[in-house]
Amino acid sequence: MSDALSIIASPAVFPPSGAPPLEKGRKIHRRSSGKSLPNPNRNPKPQYTSTPPLLSSSRLDKRRSLVYYAELASKLAEDGRFEDFFMVSESMVASGVNASEFSALLNGKSVARGVAKMIREGKLDSIVERVFNGTRRLNIVPVQLFDGIAVDAMRGECGQLLKCGNVDRVVDLMESLHGFQFPIQKLVEPSDILNLCIKKRNPVTAIRFAQIFPHMEILFCTVILEFGKKGDLMSALKAFEASKQNLDCISMHVYRTIIDVCGLCGDYLKSRTIFEELLSTKVTPNTYVFNSLMNVNAGDLHYTMNIYKHMRVRCFMQKLGLTADIASHNILLKSCCLAAKVELAQDIYKEIRDLESKGVLKLDVFTYSTMIKVFADAKMWKRALEIKEDMTASGVIPNTITWSSLINACANAGLVEQVVKLFEEMLLAGGQPNSQCVNILLHACVEACQFDRAFRLFRCWKESGFHQTATVHNQDKTEEFLSTDQMKRSSMPYRHLIMKILSSMHETGIQPDVVTYTTAIKVCVKHNDPKLAFSLFAEMKKYQVKPNMVTYNTILRARSRYGSLQEVQQCLTIYQDMRKAGYKSNDYYLKQLIEEWCEGVIQNRKMANDQWCSQRTNFRPHSILLEKVAEHLQENNADSLSIDLRGLTKVEARIVVLAVLRKIREKNVAGESVKDDILIILGVQELYEDGNGIREAVIRLLHYDLGLQVLSFGSRTWNDERKEVEDRNMRSEVHEDSSLPPASRSPSRRPVALQRLKVTRESLQHWLQRRLVTPTK
């Protein structure tokens, strides 16, 4: 048998200088003899045109020709011509050359550049398909072929795909690469992939990603937790099940995470099921699992106590050390706190103090803070202060949260003096107040109507920083005591104080948060000052402080105080804003506002109101009513006098019509006269039949209650039409074929049309004039 290399290297097999190749090599021939190869000008080294030592069988020659073909293959790869690259490489290997010897001679940089080039050209799939499968056929470890250039290029490409939200594509790619031991973790930030999966509520892709991630357990935990944080328990559970399939042993961390997630998603019963399942595997749960379970079920003291006992018995039986640690006890105290069991909490506190003296446990800042909260909730502020003494005696340093709890204990009891005193003490002790702490203080002052005092504190901070506050404040104290009564009567308008307080906070470096703004808005609402409330709402948006449910409810709560069209419009804007922010079903206050505002049109007609009250509870949970009203009341919709009532119920239709009428009335008072008729669209129905009774209800309201002239679409008066309808009904009853569905009946006899009503401009004007002479309320 002749030398293998000489066969592969013979001109008949692979000609370096352009002789006819094997059929397999046609492409190589065409391309390599074409544009880029050989090209001495572009790259004079190596000289492909020079004749390689072909027919020699000496070792040196063999080596030389191996180097030559490796260089050639590298060059082809660099140009992104991987088919040609593999043609050369595979031919070499087929000829008996050792693949690893050959691959060691390949220029890794060139191959990497070639890969980068393909990536730039968007040929990502080809890389996986050709390059990786090709290298596999060659028995070359593909990773060796790539250096930083290719990895960078591929990372860039994955980043682009993620930017476009194409997370599945990235995971597809990574799955393929993973099969070739490619270091996929170098390509993307795991959090980038997970965030997208979570945003799309797509657990499947997240699970696929976790399966190929080098630290699978960690990633599964992260996936479970992140879905949980978004309240997506379903997806979290899917990831949990997948993690059990993929991990070879029971992971306490995974169990702990899913139990926490049950808590985050409010399904504490599910956490119990999962715990039972874990017990059934006969694996002893660790302290983390026990503690998480207790914490999630903290609202159920009975259950938490049982778990706690279970822990202790287990320790006893297995002669283990104490599994219940200080965190377990802290959770138990929290559970007592939630159940308002002050005495039990005190007993447990005594017990753990005892354990501490025996050196078994060490009470920490959490323990003391929780106990302070126990007493704060029970309005036992003196006992709360005693806990603080215990704490300092044990050498535990109170932190911001401890101080906040303590201040809150006094605030709950209405002791503003004590609150301020503690705050000063905190500052002296070097405590760093944050916005939450400041909010408690602010709230305490607000509750006691001491706006002036709150402002004074904030002014001090602004002028001299926190740590000067105590002294400055003390100087003011006498004066303040003397003028408390005047302050309660708000000698200085509270509204100036609120704005000032907020700006002081900004300047002191404490960012007013949702709670600060909500408290301020609450004060405005209390003082009947919707204008300032709305402007505060605008300001918080300006500072990118996101309103929450409480904020929306606070501002919308004062519905009865909002009277003007503008105020109602602002409310509706806020409502729409709320919907956009994802708060859906709680539009209770605004519905009431709209109802009351609209009904104000006929508020002196008692009968109508009584009838109304019986109907008001019939709203659908996600009615389109408010959107509809908002649409009509918007300023830019001023000239549209067409009301589309399609899809609304009787009650909703009534409100929308009333809203438009009230708007017309307010505009009229402001000097804008009615410009046109009102057109009311009722929907596609049989002209003389009205299943929902909307038509009847609207006509009753407009014609009978308000005395407006209502025309049907043909401009006949409603009364004329009514007679006609009755006549027709009498006649049709005889002939009607009730077995047919309405739509299939003869249109000539029962016409199907878009029903419309019209309220004429003249009758509206009459109505407005009547309204003016009628004494109000």
Add this chain to the structure above:
DNA sequence: ATAGGGTTAG
């Protein structure tokens, strides 16, 4: 990569 404590609204 590991839990547990504080504020607002009804």
